[in-house]
Amino acid sequence: MKRAMNICIAASSGGHLTQLMAIGSVWEGRRHFFITTNPVMARKLAADAQAYVVKNADRRSPLGVFGMLMKCISLFYRERPTVILSSGAAVGCLMSILGKLHGAKVIWIDSIANIDRISLSGRIVRPFADVFLVQWPELSERYEGVTYLGSVI
């Protein structure tokens, strides 16, 4: 029995989230929820759909990332997303991994700020992403399995 679509839009607050919001029409009319790292941002998103906050962490804080992972696991089991849509950073990476382990589809749009090289979280997700978009043409030549269609902003 196929699970009903539920899109998890996961992105660190700031540039990552802004870029996903630019393509917000893709989730309109489909069941979705947000995960981000800034409570003020989450409150704004809550006007549209359920919006969760996880405390931001990155590679400099392994303990912080572990805490984020625990929170992401708990949110994953609560919402059971069938699609993960992310632009990074760590929160998107973790949800993408959790999603793929549970048979979800993963759509990744690497941030426009990454001009010469795909982000660390992007590089982790690329091998198993179902859709992987880059926003600079040079990157689509440098990496396999990525698509360039221009920039979201």
Add this chain to the structure above:
Amino acid sequence: MIFLTVGSQVPFDRLVRAVDHEENRGRVFAQIGASDFEPQYIEWVKFLEKDQFDATLADAEGLISHAGMGTIIQAVSLAKPLLVLPRLSSFNEVVNDHQVVTARTFEQKGYLLAAYDEQDIPGKIAELERFTCRLPNDGRSRIVDHVSSFLDGLDA
């Protein structure tokens, strides 16, 4: 009017001093941040509310700033001619020299003008007035179509 902005986080006096000259009087308006240096020739404020900032940016013929990604993306999205002076770690203006790489990369792609030394600023300001920046490749609708088709395929 050319709008000089140092951003909301940290002042950038080296840039402001390089622009604060007689020839720029009435030509440049500066947002200088939490700085103790008060320009003598150009009009200035320390901070602008977001609405005022956006309006000033929209009205400006050109922009002068540091090579911060947020500023660059904003200027390029508006096709606003931008001159950047990268912040340098040797002057304690920034934690590392990533702004130099950013400046060179965007300069090579034709999105902005860059000065790497404050002495080059007057010449670059003159160039800025003739500069037309390359437009960003707005792929938003293509990306929306691509992702939406993929999602439609899952529903089927």
